[in-house]
Amino acid sequence: MQAIEILERLVGFPSVVGTPNTEIVAWIRHYLQSHGVVVTELPGPEGDRSNLFATIGPKETPGYILSGHMDVVPAAEGGWTSDPFRLRAEADRFYGRGATDMKGFLAAVLAAVPAFAAMPLRRPIHLAFSYDEEAGCRGAPHMIARLPELCATPLGAIIGEPSGMRAIRAHKGKAAARLTVRGRAGHSSRPDQGLNAIHAITSVLVYASAEADRLTSGPFEDVFEPPYSSLQVGTLKGGQAVNIIPDICEAEFEARAISGVDPATLLAPLRASAETLSQRGFQVEWRELSAYPALSLAADAPLAALLGELTGIEPLAAVSYGTEAGLFQRAGIDAIICGPGDIGRAHKPDEFIRAGELLACQAMVEALGRRCA
Template sequence: MQAIEILERLVGFPSVVGTPNGEIVGWIRHYLQRHGIVVTEIAGPEGDRSNLFVTIGPRETPGYILSGHMDVVPATEGGWSSDPFRLRAETDRLYGRGTTDMKGFLAVVLAAVPALAAAQLRRPIHLALSYDEEAGCRGVPHMIARLPELCAPPLGAIIGEPSGMRAIRAHKGKAAARLTVRGRSGHSSRPDRGLNAIHAMTDILVCASAEAERLAQGPFEHVFEPPYSSLQVGTLKGGQAVNIIPDSCEAEFEARAISGIDPATLLAPLRTMADALRQRGFQSEWRELSAYPALSLAADAPLARLLGELTGVEPLAAVSYGTEAGLFQRAGIDAIICGPGDIARAHRPDEFILANELLACQAMIEALARRCIA
């Protein structure tokens, strides 16, 4: 099957983040098995979704991982010109949810499997396909934990997020959390009898704003835009009516950290204040939503040099968005981002990828295979 044909099948699976992914996993597993590939399915704790890991070539020899996620963001936003889960071709554009982020990369990788299986690879090429990346990289840690028993220590991982086929060496880390504050309701004419949850949350919001301003003062890492860690309040919900004391309030916070900083620590002052609310009679619940570390690969790292040679373009120092690459690096595996498409098209109506971007990705994988044969 050609890459576009495979992409059509992949887009047809509405593998929305946070939902069961058995259909797309089953199709990919069957496709790989038809080409004689042994597939390891790694179920997550949710019980209804899985990662897939395969090795093409000698598993006892260090090789390279081609990594991508099977999930996509929802397509409920307005503005789609056609069914987002049905591939539509128009000139050289291929429209559909996930075409750029990142089923286009998966389609090219899967299309390359027959040739890779037929080649006499001296170094293996592994495929690592994950779930729920769009919810903060929740699936891939379960697969990374299994790697020591699945393959020799890899030489590197190529994460195929959309980068215009220019390799990227760094991104920020991220942590997100939800805080729920519960007080006591009542009539607004008697505030002395209630506990206003929105008022209590206000203290946390002020702290978040102050922390954001403090982080903007440094430390700095100038490969990023902005060159400092950041923190923001992303959502805020609470209250029923203006004359009712609100008994609950919920807010979601996000922190993005430059290299060398654990993003979860940036949220720590907020959690400390949330815990202190209990002394005033409120209940508070802090729930971590997602977390992944920053990626920072040295410019002279062998993997960075390799991707420069495979693509013919010097790797870019850094991007603002995050990926699973930092998790591979934290596990001791050098990682880099390189994939077809443009991140600016992702998570938007009429998401698309160009046919020639798929061809460029194919050329990169073929060049990698030649390195693994030599």
């Protein structure tokens, strides 16, 4: 099957983040097995979704991982000019949810599988396809934890997020959390008889704003834009009516950290501030939503040199968005980003990828296979 035909199949599965992915997993597994590939399905703790790991070549020898996620963001926003879960061709563009982020990469890799299978690989090519990346990389950690039993320690991992087929060596880490404050409802004319959850959470919001301002003073890492870690309040929900004392309020916080900074530590002061509200009679719940570490691959790393040779383009130092690459690096596996398409098209109506981009990606991964043969 050609990459475009495979992409059509993949886009047809509405594998929206946070939902079961049984159908897309079954199709990919069957496709790989039809080419004689050894496939391991790795169910996650949710029970209704899985990661997939496959090996072509000698698994006991160090090789390379081609990593991508099978989930996509929802497509409920307005502006789509066709069914987002049915690939539409127009000239050299192919439209559909996930076409760029990142089923295009999966399609190019799967299209290369017959070529891999025909190569006398001395080093293996591994395919690592994850779930719920769009919810903060929830699936990949379960798969990475299983790698020691699945293969020899890989020489590197290529994460195929859309990068215009230019390799990228670094990105920031991220952590997100939800704070829920519960007070006591009542009539607004008797504030002395209630506990206003919105008033209470305001102190944490003010503190978060001050922390965000403080981070602009450094430390700095010039490869990023902005060159410092950041923090924000992303959502705020609370209250029923203006004459009811609000008994519940929720806020969600996000931190993005430069290399060497654990993003969870940026949220820790906010959690400490929130927990002091319990001394005033409020119930406080802090829930971590997601977290992944930063990626920082040295410019002279063998993996960076390899991708420069395979693509013919000098790797880019860093990008602002995050990926699963940092998780592989934390596990002791060098990682780099390189995939087809433009991140600027992702998470938007009429997301698309160009035919030439798919072919360029397939050519790159097949060239990697020849290096391993």
